[in-house]
Amino acid sequence: MARIRDLSIEICGVKFLNPFLLSSSPVSNTAEMVARAFEAGWGGVAYKTIAHDRTKIIHPSPRMAPYNYDNKNLVALQNVEQTTDRPMADNWADIRWLKKHYPKHVMIVSIMGFSLEEWVELAKMGEDNGADMLELNFSCPHMTVEGSGMKVGQAMELIEKFTSAVRKTVKIPILAKLTSNVTDITVPALFAQRGGADGITAINTVRALTEVGLDDFVPRPNVHGKGAMSGMSGPAIKPIGLKCVTELAQCRELKIPIIGCGGAETWVDIAEYLMCGASAVQVTTGIIHYGQRIVEDMAEGLSDWMDDKKFKNLAQVVGKSLKYTVPTDAFDLSRQGRADFDLDKCIGCGQCYIVCQDAGGQGLGWDSEKRRPVPDNDHCLSCMICGMVCPVEGLVTYRHVPGKKEIVPPVMKARPRA
């Protein structure tokens, strides 16, 4: 049996059983799904965004398309999913049911108004129906309703205006869910804080266009002959999510906690989000790809890692990497190194040689008899691409070489040999 340690954490005064949350998406669409997720081990939910009944939501069909790389499917997911298409009353009933049966699990109700009045009304209803927190969706990148979603998240005064209106209406904590589709995510975050937000969720899906049909010329998903720029999620956007969370966590003026979101599938991703400053992490695409069961490995993996690293509690992990995350001008450029080869492990594919020739510093020769790379330390740029393409774990490592000067390629003199 897996030994899961206490992974609880407090965010905005609300106790979370663990940092694993369903994000507001198809995976948190009904009480039935959310209840099963809680049983599987998820600590809370950002319930699928509720909009007001007065705007009828109809989903485009189909609404999602995969982005595959090589033979790996769902490296990212492109979608034109909208806010909930269920009647408000059904959702409120489901939320009440969940809160009644799972009182310890955190219920974050995501809402999106299409007017100031709707924001206020939805917030009130959320609180009245048992929400522990509200999440204001300022970030959906593909709303079919004009002037909503990400359009709000890109208009700073609207963020502050709507947040502040909600703040005046409810007592429960408010999260502002932000889009990465801005130059600097700390700007909308500060506007949300000024409006009275208690926390930030970052990020929503990234506006993107992943694939175009080669036979029909239509971007994916192909909604009956038409495609659109829309939200991309999945492992491919995790680096953007980590960047945004770090920027928010390092922003001195921003005093409120962050819930991370974007491409997390494994405990490693969760640990990274926590170290970058998130206090909990929301997940959708990982569940779309593998199902709710992934939480078991998140909990077990994170527990073991925290034991190994001797963390006393989850809060100690939060922000662990921030002091090591610096502007690039803070690097110590006097320290240089090189790629180090453990050739006993080499199987002789020569990919390192190819990439060093074509994209590196031509710091590798090739022994065609033995089929082995021949390191030339005087030319190694320490770019490490040789190690990135090497199929053998641990064959190529970086080694600091004290006293080594940086390598600068010389001027062309003779034609290279063919």
Added chain:
Amino acid sequence: MKTAWRESDCLNNPTDMEKCWSLTQVMSEASRCLLCHDAPCSKACPAGTDPATFIRKLRLRNVKGAIRTVRENNALAGVCAVVCPTEQLCQKACVAAGIDRPIDIGRIQRFLVEHGWQIKFNPLEKAANGSGRVAVVGSGPAGLACAAEVARNGITAEIFEGMEKPGGVLRYGVPSFRLHPEFLDRELADIKALGVKITCNKKIPAGGIEKLLDKGYDAVFYAPGTWRPVTVDIPGMDLKNVLTARDFLAAMRSGDQKRIAALVKGKNVAVYGGGSVAMDAATTAKAMGANKVYVVYRRSLREMPAARHDVDMALANNVSFRIMSMVTALVGEKGKLTGLEGIETDWKKPGDTSAAGLVTVPGTEFRLKIDVFVSALGYQAEPEAKAACPGIKFTSKGLVETRRDGCSTSHPCIFTGGDIARGPALVVEAVADGKAAGQHIVKMLAAGSKPVAAKKGGR
């Protein structure tokens, strides 16, 4: 898509080929490829197959390009993909074995060929500018490869085949569960589409090869193969129900399956030999309803020349292997075979695993109760092969003597290749010979300096 030839997941089916991989399977396999620098796989094929390039093309989603690479190199790429002992050639060289296992190059190649058929993409084109006429004798892998090579260069190629249908060993020596005749016909269709004319039931009489040159052909490619089974001198070879693998397999392919079924059904069969032909015969016997089927082989599993795939197929069909064993006599009653007598072997000294290094071990004599004995000890040249072409030199074994290039003979306009030049060899080696000879002929005809036929015999 529905394929014309029959496919099956079942190893036991006597006529169906293993299913072709799907695009998903192929992409998954290709994604394991390390895309090596100076790739060893591409240096390991006698016929110059370039897996490193076609797998890279496939990986980078250049599927048509991959088909082009496979098929332009080898007009019998589909056949080779299914009959080649790849684990002894390209896959033996595969660097990925250092991580887990070699890339299954054969199955990827087969997919590319079949996928090309499926999407109707045929990269084999005929050049418009060539001229000349070439006669090809024998429609086995060497003959077909040569004909395709010259035809692609715009030269007229005509194949003369003694059997009822074209393909030689591919049709009459390989069972349909390995190479279905409809699969072969599909590949032949692309060769015929290059303008190659195949005339069957055309046996070349004594002295007939040189006469072709008199009839207006500019060159002859002589590739009749070797069809005479190697015999073994043991008592009892004259008993009833003692036959050769050639006759056994050819009967299957000529539609005489009922006779084979009647012969082996419920009976015990012993196959003597360790090559792919022996495996084919054993698996076929089992598939046709034989009771016990033995493969008796003098050396160990390691020395077996059969492709691993064929050995696996025999094992999967519950063929019993008696390795390190030699047949000493066949015994019978009233002229009819009832059993065999054998003895176990060992190496004279460790390290010498040649056939000459074997010694029998006294006290290990054994008897098997069998009703049918199939000898599959290889093939040698038929005397008729020499008779058909007295104008060129033959070796003492009855094989055509070639120059260092492996395909030129002592006659400047007669070329050769395949088993009649090498002795029994792999299909892919025959293809390599045919291709090389084709290239020689193209060069010769392009130079316009057709050598004088009278200048024969000079070396």
